[in-house]
Amino acid sequence: MPTKVITVERDVLADAQASAEEFRRARTAAGTCVVNLLSSPGSGKTSLLAAMAQYWSGKHRVAVLTGDLATDRDAQRLAPYVDVLQMTTGGACHLEIPLVAKAFQRLPRQELDFLFIENVGNLVCPASHDVGEHLRVVLLSVTEGDDKPGKYPKMFRRSQALVLSKLDLLPYVPFSVEAAIEDARRIQPALDVLTVSALRGDGIAAWCEYLERQRQSLHAGHPA
Numbered sequence: 001m002p003t004k005v006i007t008v009e010r011d012v013l014a015d016a017q018a019s020a021e022e023f024r025r026a027r028t029a030a031g032t033c034v035v036n037l038l039s040s041p042g043s044g045k046t047s048l049l050a051a052m053a054q055y056w057s058g059k060h061r062v063a064v065l066t067g068d069l070a071t072d073r074d075a076q077r078l079a080p081y082v083d084v085l086q087m088t089t090g091g092a093c094h095l096e097i098p099l100v101a102k103a104f105q106r107l108p109r110q111e112l113d114f115l116f117i118e119n120v121g122n123l124v125c126p127a128s129h130d131v132g133e134h135l136r137v138v139l140l141s142v143t144e145g146d147d148k149p150g151k152y153p154k155m156f157r158r159s160q161a162l163v164l165s166k167l168d169l170l171p172y173v174p175f176s177v178e179a180a181i182e183d184a185r186r187i188q189p190a191l192d193v194l195t196v197s198a199l200r201g202d203g204i205a206a207w208c209e210y211l212e213r214q215r216q217s218l219h220a221g222h223p224a
């Protein structure tokens with residue numbers, strides 16, 4: 001079989017990293033805290049965003065970019081509460097910075113306190129892609145099992161915060177909050193941990209305060 005030699009003239013990953021850093025720098029200068037939300041499909045990312053937006057109720061300038069393989073269902077759910085744009089990846093299992101940067105430019109306003117990026121539901125691929133965020137948050141719902149951090153270590157290693165979600169279901173499922181936290185902190189000892197039930201509103205105030213502290217520390221030029 002004939003061999004074909006392909007010469008790679010540009011480091012595509014280095015280009016993507018540079019674009020992500022440029023995006024982050026620009027948002028830092030504008031006072032916008034960019035939060036990348038990641039999890040398995042259905043862990044409660046959109047529900048958390050909706051609960052948070054209702055809790056803040058106009059207190060902060062917030063926009064959301066939601067990523068999905070198909071449909072704009074998440075954007076439709078969030079539209080009553082925040083500026084939101086759906087990014088449809090057409091089958092790709094994660095978001096990348098070119099799509100995010102392009103969607104950001106299409107938002108009705110770019111002067112924001114918080115920009116949330118809801119990544120494609122997937123506990124694997126999105127971990128490898130910097131989309132220009134300041135804060136990477138992984139959600140784990142109690143119905144997924146407390147053994148998941150160790151099974152998907154990259155996602156937890158590369159996140160600054162872990163949100164344990166759907167806490168209202170805890171009485172019905174075999175899930176140990178302590179075991180999940182211990183497993184996750186074995187991988188990433190510095191992980192901040194929050195617990196929420198978007199359905200009931202439990203933990204939403206603490207989640208919002210956590211985000212406000214993160215944004216303040218951005219202004220101060222050092223992590224919280």
Ligand SMILES: Nc1nc2c(ncn2[C@@H]2O[C@H](COP(=O)(O)OP(=O)(O)OP(=O)(O)O)[C@@H](O)[C@H]2O)c(=O)[nH]1
Pocket residue numbers: 039040041042043044045046047048074120121122165166167168169196197198199200
């Ligand atoms: N019991 C309970 N159900 C919840 C909670 N949060 C979300 N759900 C339900 O879980 C399902 C998935 O929630 P979504 O918010 O769509 O999850 P998601 O992570 O955005 O899903 P994808 O975007 O598809 O990855 C929905 O049926 C929600 O109503 C919660 O705190 N408690």
Ligand SMILES: [Mg+2]
Pocket residue numbers: 045046047074118
């Ligand atoms: Mg969603």
